[in-house]
Amino acid sequence: MSDIELLMNALGMLGIVCSIGLGIWIVFLLSDIKQLRLSVDNLKHTLDEMDEQAKLVVRTDIELNKAQEELDKKITGLYTLQTLSRQISATLDEAQIFSKIEPPLLADLGFEKAVAFGWDESHPGAVIRLSAGFSEAETAAISSLIDGEKTHFKRLISDERAVSSISPSIDQGFRNKVCTIFKVTAFVISPYLPKEGNKGIFLAGAENPDTVINEGDEELIKILANQIGQALDNARLFEKTWQAHQELESRVEQRTRELSQAFEEIKRVSQRKNDFVSNVSHELRTPLTSIKGYASILLSGKLGVIPEEAHKRLEKINKHSDELVQFVNELLDIARIESGRMTLKIAPVNLKNIVDEVGDMLTVQMKERQIAFSSILPDAIPEVMADYSQIKRVFINLVNNAFKYTQAGGRITVRVQRVDTGIQVDITDTGCGMPEDALDKLFTEFYRVDTAINQEVKGTGLGLAMVKHIVEAHKGNIWVKSKVGAGSTFSFTLPQSV
Amino acid sequence: MIDIGTGASIEKNDVAAVEEAIRHAKTKKVNKERIDLAFVFHSSDLPASGIIKNVSALLPNVPVLGGNASGFFTHQSLYKRGIVVMLVTFPEGALFTAGDIHNISSAGALAAGEQLGEKLLSGFKSVPRNLALLFFDRLTQDNAEFIGGLQERLGKSFPCVGASLSSPDDSSRSGLIFNKTALRDACAGILFGGKISFGLGLRHGWKPLGKPHVITAVSGNVVHKIDNEPAVRLYEEYLAYDFPRIRKELKNLSVLYPIGIRIAGQDEYLLRSIQTINSDGSLVCRGDIPAGSVTRLMISTKETCLEATRAAVEEAKTNLAAHALKFHKEKSSRLVIVFNSFPRAAALGKDARTELKIIAESLEPGTGIIGVNSFGEVAPLATQSYHGQTYFQNQMISVLIIEG
Numbered sequence A: 001m002s003d004i005e006l007l008m009n010a011l012g013m014l015g016i017v018c019s020i021g022l023g024i025w026i027v028f029l030l031s032d033i034k035q036l037r038l039s040v041d042n043l044k045h046t047l048d049e050m051d052e053q054a055k056l057v058v059r060t061d062i063e064l065n066k067a068q069e070e071l072d073k074k075i076t077g078l079y080t081l082q083t084l085s086r087q088i089s090a091t092l093d094e095a096q097i098f099s100k101i102e103p104p105l106l107a108d109l110g111f112e113k114a115v116a117f118g119w120d121e122s123h124p125g126a127v128i129r130l131s132a133g134f135s136e137a138e139t140a141a142i143s144s145l146i147d148g149e150k151t152h153f154k155r156l157i158s159d160e161r162a163v164s165s166i167s168p169s170i171d172q173g174f175r176n177k178v179c180t181i182f183k184v185t186a187f188v189i190s191p192y193l194p195k196e197g198n199k200g201i202f203l204a205g206a207e208n209p210d211t212v213i214n215e216g217d218e219e220l221i222k223i224l225a226n227q228i229g230q231a232l233d234n235a236r237l238f239e240k241t242w243q244a245h246q247e248l249e250s251r252v253e254q255r256t257r258e259l260s261q262a263f264e265e266i267k268r269v270s271q272r273k274n275d276f277v278s279n280v281s282h283e284l285r286t287p288l289t290s291i292k293g294y295a296s297i298l299l300s301g302k303l304g305v306i307p308e309e310a311h312k313r314l315e316k317i318n319k320h321s322d323e324l325v326q327f328v329n330e331l332l333d334i335a336r337i338e339s340g341r342m343t344l345k346i347a348p349v350n351l352k353n354i355v356d357e358v359g360d361m362l363t364v365q366m367k368e369r370q371i372a373f374s375s376i377l378p379d380a381i382p383e384v385m386a387d388y389s390q391i392k393r394v395f396i397n398l399v400n401n402a403f404k405y406t407q408a409g410g411r412i413t414v415r416v417q418r419v420d421t422g423i424q425v426d427i428t429d430t431g432c433g434m435p436e437d438a439l440d441k442l443f444t445e446f447y448r449v450d451t452a453i454n455q456e457v458k459g460t461g462l463g464l465a466m467v468k469h470i471v472e473a474h475k476g477n478i479w480v481k482s483k484v485g486a487g488s489t490f491s492f493t494l495p496q497s498v
Numbered sequence B: 001m002i003d004i005g006t007g008a009s010i011e012k013n014d015v016a017a018v019e020e021a022i023r024h025a026k027t028k029k030v031n032k033e034r035i036d037l038a039f040v041f042h043s044s045d046l047p048a049s050g051i052i053k054n055v056s057a058l059l060p061n062v063p064v065l066g067g068n069a070s071g072f073f074t075h076q077s078l079y080k081r082g083i084v085v086m087l088v089t090f091p092e093g094a095l096f097t098a099g100d101i102h103n104i105s106s107a108g109a110l111a112a113g114e115q116l117g118e119k120l121l122s123g124f125k126s127v128p129r130n131l132a133l134l135f136f137d138r139l140t141q142d143n144a145e146f147i148g149g150l151q152e153r154l155g156k157s158f159p160c161v162g163a164s165l166s167s168p169d170d171s172s173r174s175g176l177i178f179n180k181t182a183l184r185d186a187c188a189g190i191l192f193g194g195k196i197s198f199g200l201g202l203r204h205g206w207k208p209l210g211k212p213h214v215i216t217a218v219s220g221n222v223v224h225k226i227d228n229e230p231a232v233r234l235y236e237e238y239l240a241y242d243f244p245r246i247r248k249e250l251k252n253l254s255v256l257y258p259i260g261i262r263i264a265g266q267d268e269y270l271l272r273s274i275q276t277i278n279s280d281g282s283l284v285c286r287g288d289i290p291a292g293s294v295t296r297l298m299i300s301t302k303e304t305c306l307e308a309t310r311a312a313v314e315e316a317k318t319n320l321a322a323h324a325l326k327f328h329k330e331k332s333s334r335l336v337i338v339f340n341s342f343p344r345a346a347a348l349g350k351d352a353r354t355e356l357k358i359i360a361e362s363l364e365p366g367t368g369i370i371g372v373n374s375f376g377e378v379a380p381l382a383t384q385s386y387h388g389q390t391y392f393q394n395q396m397i398s399v400l401i402i403e404g
Helices: A003-089 A094-099 A103-108 A136-159 A172-182 A215-300 A308-339 A351-369 A388-404 A436-441 A452-456 A463-473 B014-027 B048-058 B109-121 B142-154 B233-239 B243-248 B250-256 B302-324 B342-362
Strands: A113-119 A126-132 A186-192 A200-206 A346-349 A372-376 A384-387 A411-419 A422-429 A478-482 A488-494 B003-009 B037-042 B064-068 B072-074 B083-089 B094-101 B129-138 B160-166 B176-178 B181-183 B187-194 B197-203 B207-219 B222-226 B259-261 B270-272 B274-277 B283-285 B294-299 B334-341 B368-374 B377-380 B390-393 B397-403
Touching (some): A003 A103, A003 A215, A003 B207, A003 B233, A003 B250, A003 B294, A094 A215, A113 A136, A126 A136, A136 A172, A136 A186, A136 A200, A172 A186, A172 A200, A351 A372, A351 A388, A384 A388, A384 A488, A436 A478, A463 A478, A463 A488, B014 B048, B014 B083, B037 B048, B037 B368, B048 B176, B048 B181, B083 B368, B094 B109, B094 B176, B109 B187, B129 B176, B142 B160, B142 B390, B160 B368, B160 B397, B176 B187, B197 B302, B197 B377, B243 B274, B250 B342, B270 B390, B302 B342, B302 B397, B334 B342
Parallel strands (some): A372 A411, B129 B160, B334 B368
Antiparallel strands (some): A113 A126, A113 A200, A186 A200, A346 A384, B072 B368, B094 B187, B129 B187, B160 B377, B176 B181, B207 B222, B207 B294, B222 B283, B259 B270, B259 B294, B274 B283, B377 B390
16 A cells, blocks of 8 residues: 555544544534533523512512501601690690691691681671681681582581591582682591581592592591690680689689778768767767866856765765766777877886786776786886886776776686797686677677676776777787686787887 | 801891801801802792802802702701702812803803803813713703803813702702892802812712613613513513602602612622603603613612712722812811702601711711702712713712812
8 A cells, every 4th residue: 555545544433533522522512512501591580580580679679668668657646636636735826827738747637738728697698717728718618618518518517427528428429519719639538516606518629630648637637627626625625614713713803802892981971980080079079078177067066065965966976077077088998099199108018017007097996806916027027118007007907997897706817828829817816707708899899798697887888989999009919718606708919029 | 268158047037048158158268258159059939049148148249059959958958948058268279150041042051151161161271170070950851062062161081070950850949149140940050170179979869679681772861672572661670660669759759669780890880860751661761871871770779878978988089089088188188069960868857967977977077067958960980981971870879078
């Protein structure tokens, strides 16, 4: 074989080997492509599966978002309702109640507009109580248009029923008219129903066509309308109470004025009485002095001997003149004290001196009647701030009284002691005493206890009245304790000297 | 250093509210006489005319930017009603110009953006400019063109940060405040420059869920087909809702489950919430989407949102640290402006308070914070491939720290 043939054979062999190799390689490559195709298919399948999962995620997310939105809306609505209720409940002015419902709060409730209206007997058309989210011109237009739907609105009030634009029971014609009148796409209407006064309609609406309302919104507006009704009741009740209070106050003022006038009148009458008593007393004293003078001259015998009978009569004239002079003097003193014309010479006074002087003054008479007189004064008793001569008159009057009403063998005790309010003086006797019902009137002018003994014991009925005036002029108090047959104790207080 | 004072009031009367908020803000400032700039945000129950009148009476000749917002906050509290005020005095070497443009739609978005850019640039000559802060009364699709026009003047990759104060669906709000004017269909901006540093942090907290899908037909912000199926099918499949129900509940669903676009180099997906669904099943998004983008359905929890807030503040601090070395070797202070998307804040609910606590605690004590709930945000994307181009964002929290 030539070299060429050998070369050709070798190349042929190589070709065969290469063809076999290529065939084997192609077989492997096809296997890889199939594998790759399988992997791609798997990946595509996985991607499709993931895409399906993504779709589930989106759908779940939508549901979650809606639930969240509902929840947020509900929470915001409830929170706003609470805020509004608090504000409305705190308002006692009827006109102010509706003004609390402002657009920002309405927006939080999910609405843009609100209107409240009703029909009042004193007004021919509908009365708009609230208009939020409407211009003045729109409000005026609404006012005239709602009368056309009066029957529908009145039925809602009488049925006490709330409706909304999504209510299945709502009349479609009425629904469309409400949307037109109030320029809203969704609404809730609820009547407000106060127990007293005019009832009305509360409407909350949304202009935005995307607004979705549900039963929860209907419930919220219903609660708000209830709150308005209650607030109106409260405001009206408050108004009534306030008016009653005002009336009462005006009556009290009127009565006070009348009482003041009566008091002034009494004061004037009292003053006239005092002036009269004072004038009459002065007028009486002059002729009395003359009578007493002439009686004394006649009694002295300077004008000749007077027959026995005449002498007796003259002595009576003299004695009665003395009594009359004392009576007139006491009247004058009371009048002076009452009118404030008496000037007290206030100075520190030692009561022991007064008690001793009064005791000495009555010693002879007491001995004659066998009445024991004693005084109980602690050594360290402080001085009192008083007018010496006036307080002495108090002592004389009270001790003299005790003497008059104490039978022979009895006892009169003067006790001076320190008390919280100053110095207290008690003058106690073992006399006949007085009935309890007489004690209140005892210090009244001209009052005399109606007892048998008083028929015999003479008195003007002015002594105790004068004593009371003098003690009170010293800013003290006077009172009496007594029992029939068990004696009496007259007590009075005087301010202590500082 | 920057001298800041913040104040707030919940008085119902505009005169009393402005007076109280400004008084509180002034008490917290070192220099009570010199005020360079005032930010004012108020609720819609206070009339813008009254706010403007009273602010200009109390702060004559002070540039005022702000407007009517549905929620705002300071470092102390969140507010739904009332007014918040931040008074700022900038340090020597810092420069800013403020300007406004209104009737954007009639002027054309692109032209309006260019006009505002020119107004803002008028105060800057040789001074290097750093950042534009923008307030819109509402952000719509046209705002991409507006930003384009603005960047035509300020620079293609010039950082612009801003937000809309009102929802594009809400025409009842009174709009922006710029100095003594209330503006509608407008943008008011500030261009900062000179010795002043910025750090911006952006996050949303939404995570991708399910397998990736490809946007197979899109025009601007309208996604026609996903995986060659009508775009709405994505929601039908994942939510198991029929078409009418999705349309009915779109407002809520769009906030909870926006779509996300994977952007290479970005930590988070770019969110696109759905504005409307057309009858052919196409989704009208709040912002453009590039054709062929890979999209995922997005989901969040309160925890992921709060974690995002924490990350946004940290990112702002990190970015600030990188820039701050240039100027502030000595003492400086910071003010923080936060744009927090309203839907995001609404989704957080009561946890919005926790979020504010996280922001305040992540910053140094005494840092002045003012924040507003926004409806769409504009901010640059961090990734290199986008060259810092400003992009329309949804459901973001943007934390801007300014140091000087």
